[in-house]
Amino acid sequence: MIDEVAQLLVCAAETAILPRFRRLAAGDVAEKGPGDLVTVADREAEQLISRGLREILDIPVVGEEAVAEDPSLLAALGEQACWLVDPIDGTSNFVAGRVEYAVMAALIHSGKPVAGWIILPETGQQYVAERGSGAFRDGVQLWRPPPPTDVERLQGAAPTKRLDKQEKAQLSEVGKRFAALGPGALSAGVNYTRLLAGDLDFVLYQRSLPWDHAAGTLLLAEAGGISLRPDGAPYRLTDSPTDLLLNAADRTSWQLVQAALWHN
Known part of the structure; x- marks a missing residue:
């Protein structure tokens, strides 16, 4: 099934x-909300992926674009099993012609990701993980390099798209404590792959929508990393999407x- 889903995502991207x-x-681009873009490519890809996933395993599919039309679909995350789909993660990059976007899916069981996929269409790279079986890039097992x-030597990212002027200024000031703290790739999927590769040591998110993070947090965990709320609580897909999420290369770097960030 792991390979079947990966190939499905690749085919949807190609199509x-x-x-x-x-x-x-x-006319191919619209706004779901202020600054929140959707394209015909998002919608068509999600339809192709959703149909294919049901053929692989006939359980509910929770897709980002479908939820935008019918938020009640999110209730499936609390059921025994469902699929979770982000057809284009980084739509603003896609619209702007930037290559930093991803196609993502996850298999959810009892509210937790048990398998995850991140496909980078522009490079052809495939990241897959199965809980307890490791994380892989193009068939090669991944281990997060030691941070x-x-x-003062840690490099991180913290997307600022939804921050106001004062919040951006505060983040810029605290960022001086690290070797680097930038806005990241404007795509959670791409940021997770950079965290896995060692290009980033941590990523802080102000939003934690399930389709943005299910696959990435599983990949990171299987490669030795960690994803927790700022108070140390575990990340749960059913949490409020406005809760902060801190991902790091390992527990020590997370604590640092x-x-x-929060203890002056």
């Missing part, structure tokens, strides 16, 4: 996404970052 990259017409042990 609905890649042919439209840097070729979107004015620096000094907070948590102390630097």
Whole structure:
């Protein structure tokens, strides 16, 4: 099933996404909310993926675009099993013609991801994980490289899209405690792959929508990393989407970052 789902995501990208990259017409892009874009590629890819996933395992599918039309679909996350789909993670990048976007899916059981997939259409890379069986990139098992042990050498990302001017200023000031703290790739999927590769040591999110983080947090955990709320509570897909989420290379680096951000 792992390979079947990966191939499904690749085919959906080849059919609905890649042919439209840097070729979107004015009528191909809309706003679901202020600054929250959706394209015909998002919608078509989600339909293709959802149909294919049901053929692999006939359980409910919770897709980002379907939930935008019918929020009640989120209730399936609390059921015994469901699929979770983000057809284009980083839609704003896709619309702007930037290559930092991903296609993601996860298999959820009892509210927890048990398998996850991140596909990067522009590079062809495939990241997959199954709970208890490890994380893999293009068939090669991943282990997160050891991060620096000094907070001043850690490199991180914290998306600022939804922060106001004062919050951005505060984040910029606290960012001086690290080697680097930038906005990241504007795609959770891409940020997770960079965290896995060692290009980032931590990523702080102001929003934690389930389709943005289910696959990535599982991949990170299987590669030796950790994803927790700032108070140390575990990440749960059914939590409020406005709850902060701190991902880090390992528990020690998580503790260093948590102390630097919230304990002056």
